[in-house]
Amino acid sequence: MTALSGTSNLTVTSKDVGLRLHDLSVTYRSPGRPLVRAVAGVSLAVAPGQVVGLVGESGCGKSTLGKAAVGLLKPAGGRVTFNGRAVDTLGLRPRPSDQRGLQMVFQDPYASLNPRRRIGEQISDAVVLAGGTRERGRETARELLERVGLAAEFVDRFPHEFSGGQRQRIAIARVLAAEPSCIVADEPIAALDASAQASVANLLLDLARERNVGLLFISHDLSIVRQIADTVAVMYLGTVVESGPTAQVWDDPRHPYSKALISAVPRADGSGELPVDLPGDVPDPAFPPTGCRFHPRCPIATDACEVDEPALVEFLPERRAACSVLAPALTKVG
Amino acid sequence: MTPKVTEMNENPASTPDTSTREKSTPGAEPVLAIRDLVVELPGPDGSPLRAIDGVDLTVGRGEIVGLAGESGSGKTMTALALLGLLPQGGTAAGQMLVEGDDVLKMTPRQVRDLRGNRVAMVFQDPMTSLHPMLSVGKQLTEHLRHHKKLDKRAANARAVELLATVRIPDPERALGRYPHQFSGGMRQRIAIAIALACDPALLLADEPTTALDVTVQAGILRLLDRLRRENGLSVLIITHDLGVMSALADRVSVMYAGRIVESGPRADVLREPRHPYTRGLLDALPHPDGGNAALVPIVGSPPKLGQAPSGCAFHPRCPHAVAGCAEERPNLLALTPTHAGACPIDPLAVTASKVGTP
Ligand SMILES: Nc1ncnc2c1ncn2[C@@H]1O[C@H](COP(=O)(O)OP(=O)(O)OP(=O)(O)O)[C@@H](O)[C@H]1O
Ligand SMILES: Nc1ncnc2c1ncn2[C@@H]1O[C@H](COP(=O)(O)OP(=O)(O)O)[C@@H](O)[C@H]1O
Ligand code: SF4
Ligand code: SF4
Ligand SMILES: [Mg+2]
Ligand SMILES: [Mg+2]
Numbered sequence: 300m301t302a303l304s305g306t307s308n309l310t311v312t313s314k315d316v317g318l319r320l321h322d323l324s325v326t327y328r329s330p331g332r333p334l335v336r337a338v339a340g341v342s343l344a345v346a347p348g349q350v351v352g353l354v355g356e357s358g359c360g361k362s363t364l365g366k367a368a369v370g371l372l373k374p375a376g377g378r379v380t381f382n383g384r385a386v387d388t389l390g391l392r393p394r395p396s397d398q399r400g401l402q403m404v405f406q407d408p409y410a411s412l413n414p415r416r417r418i419g420e421q422i423s424d425a426v427v428l429a430g431g432t433r434e435r436g437r438e439t440a441r442e443l444l445e446r447v448g449l450a451a452e453f454v455d456r457f458p459h460e461f462s463g464g465q466r467q468r469i470a471i472a473r474v475l476a477a478e479p480s481c482i483v484a485d486e487p488i489a490a491l492d493a494s495a496q497a498s499v500a501n502l503l504l505d506l507a508r509e510r511n512v513g514l515l516f517i518s519h520d521l522s523i524v525r526q527i528a529d530t531v532a533v534m535y536l537g538t539v540v541e542s543g544p545t546a547q548v549w550d551d552p553r554h555p556y557s558k559a560l561i562s563a564v565p566r567a568d569g570s571g572e573l574p575v576d577l578p579g580d581v582p583d584p585a586f587p588p589t590g591c592r593f594h595p596r597c598p599i600a601t602d603a604c605e606v607d608e609p610a611l612v613e614f615l616p617e618r619r620a621a622c623s624v625l626a627p628a629l630t631k632v633g
Numbered sequence: 634m635t636p637k638v639t640e641m642n643e644n645p646a647s648t649p650d651t652s653t654r655e656k657s658t659p660g661a662e663p664v665l666a667i668r669d670l671v672v673e674l675p676g677p678d679g680s681p682l683r684a685i686d687g688v689d690l691t692v693g694r695g696e697i698v699g700l701a702g703e704s705g706s707g708k709t710m711t712a713l714a715l716l717g718l719l720p721q722g723g724t725a726a727g728q729m730l731v732e733g734d735d736v737l738k739m740t741p742r743q744v745r746d747l748r749g750n751r752v753a754m755v756f757q758d759p760m761t762s763l764h765p766m767l768s769v770g771k772q773l774t775e776h777l778r779h780h781k782k783l784d785k786r787a788a789n790a791r792a793v794e795l796l797a798t799v800r801i802p803d804p805e806r807a808l809g810r811y812p813h814q815f816s817g818g819m820r821q822r823i824a825i826a827i828a829l830a831c832d833p834a835l836l837l838a839d840e841p842t843t844a845l846d847v848t849v850q851a852g853i854l855r856l857l858d859r860l861r862r863e864n865g866l867s868v869l870i871i872t873h874d875l876g877v878m879s880a881l882a883d884r885v886s887v888m889y890a891g892r893i894v895e896s897g898p899r900a901d902v903l904r905e906p907r908h909p910y911t912r913g914l915l916d917a918l919p920h921p922d923g924g925n926a927a928l929v930p931i932v933g934s935p936p937k938l939g940q941a942p943s944g945c946a947f948h949p950r951c952p953h954a955v956a957g958c959a960e961e962r963p964n965l966l967a968l969t970p971t972h973a974g975a976c977p978i979d980p981l982a983v984t985a986s987k988v989g990t991p
Pocket of ligand 5: 361362363485486
């Protein structure tokens with residue numbers, strides 16, 4: 300299955316199932332600043348049952364992409380489709396029924412739950428919105444709480460009575476009430492302890508496997524993404540610089556930025572080995588570097604990199620990287 | 634080929650010698666020795682609840698010691714007790730010796746003097762220690778003039794030196810800039826420079842890299858390691874991230890519900906954990922080299938303040954618990970001369986001792 304593909308060759312209809320971004324760009328306007336292209340031409344696809352990891356440093360545009368994918372932000376260019384139909388930009392409006400299967404989970408489970416309403420009511424909202432009764436909704440809430448590993452009796456409790464990990468499960472239960480076939484999860488475990496991270500990650504993975512839910516898993520934690528994602532896309536300053544099957548990218552990263560990201564992950568193996576740092580920061584997307592956006596930090600940059608913007612090329616089946624210096628050598632199996 | 638970098642990197646090849654401190658005498662007394670620390674915080678009805686319940690911890694000179702554990706286990710409270718910064722109504726008992734002087738016997742004035750002078754702290758959010766409206770230079774020099782009684786020129790020169798030590802590019806110009814003009818990683822470097830301004834004997838670093846990207850985190854970890862190697866800095870690093878622990882700490886203590894449940898050299902604790910809680914924390918992590926084995930979370934969540942279960946506080950979550958675990962509270966006992974665990978019936982300890990530890 301092709302997880303991530305370019306904008307061309309859209310022929311087979313079955314490819315339209317699930318979430319697809321076609322050359323998406325998203326811009327922010329702020330007074331007195333140039334237009335910020337936070338997402339600058341990204342294509343990717345999330346098929347039902349597939350887990351796609353999206354990784355990159357803070358400010359590279361992951362959340363912006365996630366919000367545009369579910370219609371919370373309006374694309375400045377390109378398209379977002381869900382099961383073949385364009386995703387409407389919602390603002391605060393409720394989702395139209397053919398898009399209710401596309402849902403989002405946020406990093407902060409505190410912010411996404413209403414502190415003053417019982418969790419059962421909050422979970423059952425989606426059922427009521429779809430035309431069900433409150434009683435039916437309450438039953439669904441009980442079932443879903445058990446599905447996410449909590450007790451059905453919790454329906455009458457309030458969010459503050461739960462830990463961060465439990466709250467994230469509640470937030471997921473609420474999203475599940477809409478019976479999604481695709482979930483965009485933006486750093487869903489970043490605010491949690493390692494043990495709670497593992498259990499929420501497992502829960503999301505089970506949903507993908509058992510309910511055939513597509514999952515776009517946004518995270519800056521590569522080690523978790525490696526564990527649960529089928530394919531991964533590495534983002535740098537609004538663009539995807541490398542993508543492919545997760546195990547292959549992790550074991551054999553090709554783009555200098557993916558390499559740097561992976562060697563910066565500290566391993567809890569007791570070896571005392573210091574991770575390798577990548578000097579510099581993600582540049583301000585209002586003033587992106589010319590040519591390859593990574594050139595000011597790239598250890599192998601040449602003068603040409605300041606001028607030529609590299610294209611994301613498929614160098615092996617399902618594997619893509621955007622580096623003009625490495626491009627000629629990429630096809631060689633490493 | 635013109636490789637370009639915007640920030641000096643921490644990789645060892647480019648390390649200038651910025652050592653300003655004499656090397657410590659080996660075998661000297663530890664920089665920090667905490668004995669039987671008990672911290673109580675006022676509960677909702679005002680009655681005291683135990684957040685720390687008998688903690689022992691030492692940090693030797695030039696040593697980096699890690700304090701690990703899930704959120705709420707009492708890591709931060711341990712550090713705050715040492716700085717006399719417990720929340721309103723909090724009390725600390727036991728001994729906290731900094732270079733032999735008991736912080737818990739000091740007057741508030743003496744504690745204030747200790748803070749920033751002999752013991753400095755950096756936090757998860759560097760803005761906790763940075764003033765948003767003052768230039769970086771002003772913050773550094775005020776500190777130096779106040780604590781070190783340096784004149785303006787000497788303070789400026791030292792400030793430039795400190796910024797260079799933490800690898801802020803163009804330190805002279807950086808003095809005139811404000812915190813918001815720096816990225817998160819640079820701000821944490823500046824917070825560390827301020828913490829180092831008075832040559833503290835001990836640096837307390839509470840989750841100093843938790844809010845940073847891994848790429849930036851790697852730079853801060855390398856910085857702390859270099860300061861230890863070159864300047865003999867002693868560090869107590871608090872983190873729930875065992876990867877960070879593994880990269881940086883010489884010794885690791887694992888805390889659960891206000892008690893240390895395991896402590897020992899980094900490699901022993903992370904490779905041969907003897908306490909089921911430590912093992913659980915490690916099993917919850919993605920495996921460092923390959924394998925798609927599922928992550929194994931610890932069931933349940935840590936107890937809330939004042940609600941620690943009887944006996945071994947970990948027993949409701951422990952896969953090895955037996956009936957007695959709910960009754961008797963295990964003490965931290967030496968398994969080897971350097972490695973200690975607080976679980977008498979730990980099956981892992983049984984297998985490990987068979988392998989033949991001294
Ligand atoms: N509402 C906004 N107005 C203007 N600029 C914005 C806005 N939201 C985000 N940006 C900018 O867009 C860029 C991408 O931001 P985004 O939040 O998508 O990054 P991210 O990859 O999710 O980062 P993080 O890992 O910190 O969550 C950043 O430079 C950010 O400053
Ligand atoms: N300001 C406070 N007032 C009362 N209790 C607190 C306060 N801050 C933390 N606690 C409680 O003290 C215990 C230890 O907390 P802390 O040291 O912050 O844990 P850690 O740093 O390991 O996450 C926890 O039960 C926590 O809920
Ligand atoms: S194109 Fe040049 S700057 Fe960009 S990643 Fe490749 S070598 Fe580095
Ligand atoms: S004492 Fe009992 S409950 Fe506690 S860690 Fe050991 S086996 Fe588990
Ligand atoms: Mg984000
Ligand atoms: Mg803390």
